[in-house]
Amino acid sequence: NAWHKYIHLCGSHLVDTLYFLCGERGFYYRGIVEQCCHKPCSIHHLEDYCN
Structure with a gap:
C-alpha cells in the first residue's frame, strides 16, 4: 500500500x-x-502538514 511506504522527499x-x-x-x-x-516519512504522515 503506497500510503504506508516510507520515502525521502527533499x-x-x-x-x-x-x-x-x-x-x-x-x-x-x-x-x-x-x-x-x-x-x-509516509504519504499519510505528509498529509498531517496540510492546512
Whole structure:
C-alpha cells in the first residue's frame, strides 16, 4: 500500500508532493524537512502538514 511506504522527499520533490496532496488547503513547512527529508516519512504522515 503506497500510503504506508516510507520515502525521502527533499526540495522541489517535497513541495510538489505537498501541493499534490493538499491542493487548495495549502500546507505548512515547520518541521517537515526534518521529518521527510532527513528521515523517511509516509504519504499519510505528509498529509498531517496540510492546512
